[in-house]
Amino acid sequence: xxxxxxxxxxxxxxxxxxxxxxxxxxxxxGVWTGRTALWGxxxxxxxxxDKGFPLHTWIKCxxxxxxxxxxxxxxxxxxxxxxxxxxHYKAAR
Numbered sequence: 001x002x003x004x005x006x007x008x009x010x011x012x013x014x015x016x017x018x019x020x021x022x023x024x025x026x027x028x029x030g031v032w033t034g035r036t037a038l039w040g041x042x043x044x045x046x047x048x049x050d051k052g053f054p055l056h057t058w059i060k061c062x063x064x065x066x067x068x069x070x071x072x073x074x075x076x077x078x079x080x081x082x083x084x085x086x087x088h089y090k091a092a093r
Contacts, residue, residue: 025067027057
C-alpha cells in the first residue's frame with residue numbers, strides 16, 4: 001500500500017505493524033486531540049467523537065511510547081511514521 005493511501009486506514013495499518021515479528025505494543029483506540037490540517041481526510045471531515053475529536057488508532061508500547069503510522073495525515077505534512085511521546089492522544093475507556 002502506498003503511503004498516499006494510508007489516510008483513513010489507521011486501524012488496518014496498526015494491525016499490520018502488530019503482526020508477529022513486527023512492533024511490540026498494544027492497539028489503542030481513541031481520539032487525536034492535536035491540531036488538524038484544514039483540508040481534512042480525503043477532502044472531507046474525519047469521523048469524530050461527541051466532543052469533536054477525530055477518532056483514531058495507534059500503538060502504545062510498554063514504555064509509553066506511541067507509534068502512529070498516520071499522524072502525518074492530521075498534520076498535513078509528508079508521510080512518516082511517528083514514534084514519540086503521548087502528546088496528542090486520548091485513549092477510549
